[in-house]
Amino acid sequence: MIGRAILKTPVSDARWIARLGEVLTRDYCSRYDRYLRWARNPLAVLILAMIASALCGLFLHPQGFVVAFGLAVVLAVGVVWPSLSLRGLGGTLSFEKRRTREGEPVKARLSIRNRYPWGAWGLAVQAGFPEGADRAVTRGLDAGLSHAAGWRTTEASWDFVPKCRGEYPADPPRIASGFPFGLWTASRQLRSGQSLVVWPRTFPVGPIPQAAGGRSAEGMAFRDKVGNTGDVLGVRAYRRGDPLRRVHWPQTARHGELIVCELQANSVPWVQVVLDTHTSSHTGSGPQSSREWAIRIAASFLEEWIGQGAEVEAIFSGRVVTSRERSIKARRSRVLDALARIGPDDPHSLADLLDIPACRDFGGGLRIIVTTDVGLRRFAPRRRQLVRERFVVLRAASFGEGLEYGGVEPLPVRPWILVDDPARIPQHIRQAWKEVLSG
Amino acid sequence: VVDEIPQDRVIRSATLAMTALATASVELGIAEPDRSKIASLAGAAAMMVPVLALAWYLGRSVRWRPNSVRRNGEVSSFIVVALLALLVLPFAMEVGRLFWFGRGRMLEVLLLASVRNLGLGLAALSHRTTFIRLSALVSLFLVAVSSAMAEGAAMIAIIVLFAAAGCLWLMRSYWGALRFEGSSGRGSRFPVGTVAMILAVVGSVFAAAAVGPTRAATVLAGLMPTSGGTFWNDPDAQGGVNDGDNEVSGSEKPVSVGFTESEIYLESDRPSLYDAFSEQYGEPFKRTKQERMIALGQQDVRGQKERPAENLRAGRQFPMVRQKPTAPTKRPGERQAKALLYIKGPCPLHLPLMTYDAFDGVDWEEEPHTYRSCPLEQEPGNNWLRLTVPRPLIFASVVAHQIKIGTLESSPLPVPAHLLRLRVGSVNRLDFFGWAQEGIIQMMDRTVPAGTTIETEARSVDPRCLATIDFTSTSVRSPECYLAFSDRYQVDPAVSELAFSWTSGLPRGWSQVDAVVAALRRDYAHDRKATPPADCCDVAGHFLLTSRRGPDYLFATAAAVVLRSLGYGTRIVSGFYASPERYDPGTRHTPVLGEDVHFWTEVRLPGGTWVAIEPTPGYEVMGTAFSWTEYLGAIAVALGNWIKGQYAIFVASGVFLAVLFRFWRELADLFLTFAWRLSPRRDTRRWLARTFRLVERRSRWAGHPRPASTTPRRWYVPSAPRSAVDQADDLATLILLVERSLYATDETRSSRGPIAAELAATCRQVVRNWTLSRFRASRVGTLS
Secondary structure, eight states: OHHHHHSOOOOOOSHHHHHHHHHHHOOTTGGGGGGSGGGGSHHHHHHHHHHHHHHHHHHTOTHHHHHHHHHHHHHHHHHHHHHHHHHTEEEEEEESOSEEETTOOEEEEEEEEEOSSSOEEEEEEEOOOOTTOOHHHHTTTOEEEEEEOTTOEEEEEEEEOOSSOEEEOSSOOEEEEOTTTTSSOEEEEOEEOSOEEEEOOOOOOOSOOGGGOOEESSOSOEEEEOSSSSEEEEEEEOOTTOOGGGBOHHHHHHHTSOEEEEEEEEEEOEEEEEEOOOGGGOOOOGGGSHHHHHHHHHHHHHHHHHHTTOEEEEEETTEEEEEOSSOHHHHHHHHHHHHHTOOSOOOOOHHHHHTSHHHHTOOSSEEEEEEEHHHHHTOOOOOOTTOEEEEEEEOGGGTSTTOOOOOOOOOSSOOSEEEOOGGGHHHHHHHHHHHHHHO | OOSSOOOOHHHHHHHHHHHHHHHHHHHHHHOOTTSOHHHHHHHHHHHHHHHHHHHHHHHHHHHHOGGGSOOTTOOOHHHHHHHHHHHHHHHHHHHHHHHHHSOOOOHHHHHHHHHHHHHHHHHHTTTSHHHHHHHHHHHHHHHHHHTTTOOSHHHHHHHHHHHHHHHHHHHHHHHHHSOBOSEETTTTOOOHHHHHHHHHHHHHHHHHHHHSSSOHHHHHGGGSOOSOOSSOOOTTOSOOOSOSHHHHHHHHSOSSOOOBOSSOOOOOOOOBHHHHHHHHHOOBOOOOOOOOOOOOOGGGOOOOOSOOOGGGOOOOEEESOBOOOOOOOOOTTOOOOOOSEEEESSSSEEEEEEEEEEEOSSEEEEOOOOOOBOOEEEOTTSSOEEEOOOOOTTEEEEEEEEEEEOSOBOSBOOOOSSEEEEEETTOOOGGGEEESSTTOEEETTSOOOTTBEEEEEEEEEOHHHHTTOOOOOGGGOOOGGGTOOOTTOOOOHHHHHHHHHHHTTOOSSHHHHHHHHHHHHHHOEEOTTOOOOTTOSOHHHIIIIIIOEEOHHHHHHHHHHHHHHTTOOEEEEEEEEEOGGGOBTTTTBEEEOGGGEEEEEEEEOTTSOEEEEOOSTTOOOOOOOOOHHHHHHHHHHHHHHHHHHTHHHHHHHHHHHHHHHHHHHHHHHHHHHHHHHHSOOSSHHHHHHHHHHHHHHHHHHTTOOOOTTSOHHHHHSOOSOGGGGGGGHHHHHHHHHHHHHHTOOGGGGOSOHHHHHHHHHHHHHHHHHSOHHHHHHSOTTTOO
16 A cells, blocks of 8 residues: 555556556555555654564564664664754744745745754754645745754755745744654744745736726826816827717817817726635635635736725625725735735635625725636625626636536626636736727 | 655665665575575675666666656556566475475575565666665565574674665655755755764664674563563463473473472482582592401391482592593584583672581591571562571672572582572472581582572672781681691691791781782692692692692692681682683573582681682682672772872863863964964965954854854944944955955966065954954944
8 A cells, every 4th residue: 555655557568567567556445545654654664673673583583683772773863863953943034025926036034043062954944834734835935954053053044935925934933853864853943033925926907997987086096087077188089988078179170080188087996806715616726726816816906906096995704905095005015915814714705795894885886806606606696786896707627636627607697807727817817808998 | 754755876875785785684594504604695796786787777777868767656567567576586486496306495585585586676776766765665674584584793794784874875865855945054065974973873883782792682582482581471482591480380291391490300310519520620549448357246237228318428528639630522513511500690600519628638528517407587478588697797789690500419509608598499498408518508308409490699798898807816716627637737837938928028817818819829820630649648738839730629728728827717618610701692691511610718707707719810709799889989989089199180181171161262263373374375365265264263253153144244344434443444455355356367366466465464464453352342243
């Protein structure tokens, strides 16, 4: 069983050899593997070898005791040495910056102080990820330190490229060592200096749709808006739907086509982004899961439209995060920090989210709902007055490992943007947006 | 825990070495008895050659065509089938062997051979991580099993080397799995020195366990499930080397006979002490006695039906004049005779069996039997019998022995002198024991049965206490029989003179006894064949004055005669001497053979206690046993005395060490500055670097070590206002020069010209200005 765990599927050779190889390497008792996982640990192997040697010494020849004794010494050194070498260690793990984004390197700084005269070798920083965290995510912050000399302070730094948004380190980081044999890993807790908030990766999404409307207010954003109020900003070619009252006739006569006056008014677009992070709505794991991509898409809308002066409201996990009356940088940080800190579990379904007061009372703006087709299955659309809803739907089957795409099921709503290719999401959003505009 | 073993040349080499050692151990383990070890090792080497060649070829082909390596974890079916074929090959060959020779090999041999083949195959594929791990696992199993199937220096060497290779394998695997990134002190260099130290520790522990003074295997053999043991036994045991319940039950149905603690005694024809005397010292000359026949009347004859037991007869003699002993003849192939006794416990050990007090110049007369019962009392709850005799203050700690009667037939118990308590199997009848002679316990009316185990605890004599005993008091004079000789013998005046010359200048007491013993051991030679002539009437005088060589009984006689002439009560004792040289680590016992029969002398102390002295060269009296507290006390006293004798040196050393401890940085700085001044200045760049290293070291010793992640400029050149830190200008200049020199062209390396002179001046200025004390007082590093 253990051997089978190592020897995986044989590849093509002569047919009968391949068949024989398959028969020989098939795991016939795979359900017992989880009970034998301990046997892959070198410590367990050496303990078993020591017992076997002692039995040989008992029943065959006393010389077996020599091997058993030697193995016991190796085990003792392998267990005691790491514990002793780590006894005097303490230190701090900090980051150069307070915030960064997924995929952007940030300098991680480790300062280790050894209070004891003996040195410690083969140290590994375990950067405080909870048990069972995705290895692909945690690997970046784990680092090795070859030596921490006795009675010294050793400093090290390395580039940490976060693969996934979040707040690092999640748990207090630890310094660990299994030197010399790697049989037993002793660890000590490090102090955590400045933590790192990793924002989700964002991409350009374009201008705010006209449907977002706007409130006449003393806002920061000036919008080119055709209407009856405001100051004349300039002229432009007529578009279908422009009122004839704004036609600038002299210019029309000069150019031979309809030219309208464009008025500029102080107004603030109002957007509400509802993000469905319910666990059962999503598939896949780690940074490429549909949940993470949904967060990235929502973050992209929020960040870019905050930058364009919109008043946005992010709703997820039963929380409402608003960004108003501050500088654009502060509003952006507030929203992205909140998105970065979204936890792994969320009991709120899309219907629950749309039922909270902030959603019920929303009116006059644009609501973007980011969810998956799985999340929409339990969603019954209701006609809401004065709310323009746009659905960004991720096809969940495209993000799950080993999930078969079971055909196109009819969705209860017509999606604004449908994402079904995880490899080209930024392009997909941008392209879909243009298509909508042109349509 | 190592999850992933990296592809590492050292790991691969260690894997191949482990496989080679495992193969060698298997070859030694399964070799036929008549096969030499060299042939076995050569066979292992022959097997490794194709494996190494294949491993080399596969490793190279992978390097040339990296795309040919399949994804980790996938194994070609061809490899699986080939490994299976290697596994079953020995069994297939066994079928042929049975068919051809009609004789097969044992199943465990076949199993080991097939696993060995598997290990060899896996080692050949060691360019793959998966196979490295499996190969190491298989070789560990092979060594663990085959080490119990063969013994000898070669196997021990293999075990030690395997331990070293295995440790290296584990360490490299762990090190390779660590991810070293960025700047981290000394980088990711493998700590060769530390690893060498660990390997040395583990290797030496292995070596100590395997070949040390007390072999671990021998000591741990006490855990073997035998037919009996001190604390436990195993009913399924197939053999027995210890003592215990099962041997007692075995003697009820005596399929085999071993040592027993039961009272079921079997009679057999076994040698007695006298047989041992005759074998060892030669037969005594039979003196022809002229007897006159006198006719007795019928009324004077009284019939006696029972024949008196020979061994219980008193008044026997030991003639000093004997024939030369003949060397025992052994037929070829005859095995060594069984031992008379087996001793478990510290040796050397004297086991007195008979004492002699009267001497007539030629024969020693056995001391009369007292037939008194011993002052024994049984300890409650067990079978230990404790002697309740008064003890003088000459003894140190207690020494425990276990004495197993082999083939000896003797009524006196072969137990050490100064017995404190004893246990003879489960015998708890006090009337079974009595004094044979003073200090010699015997079994009354019977001999000690073979196979009896006697456990004893005796006190060891402390020589320091002996030196304090007062021999001058007339009230404690020894009985006459231990001081005088028979009427027919007068001590030769020359012998008396010799005795006085040996002890002249020494006060009466144990120091004189020691002097006599020392003189005999120093000036006389032990020679078993140098027996006195048959017509000699004064063997002691002949030995002391003429021959000056002889067997041990002459040494004992000479010591007794000389000491009696000086007024000390003496007797000679015959018995056995358990020599530490005979210690058998396999059985953890010291056998006592017939050749170990021995004579020595005992001196009577004023209180009536007999103390053994050993005048024969080559024999030693058992050393003094101390408890660990006494040992620690003695060590402390000796250390104190030694320190007291070296007072001045210690004070000077202490002061020196204190100064060194307090000012080691200053002294080291002095030395390094001196070395800097002597260093060559041809290469400007190197000289600048050397100067900067000196500055760095001073800064570190002053408590401002520059972190590896901080540049020198940032650390040493403060960013504070210039007026506040103008003293740092020369240091800033040096750092500027160092930085420039790193990127300078070769021309600037010249030691000539105005630039070089300026550099030299700057360096000198920095070294002169930035002393250790200035670094301490400065705020280097704090302003950066």
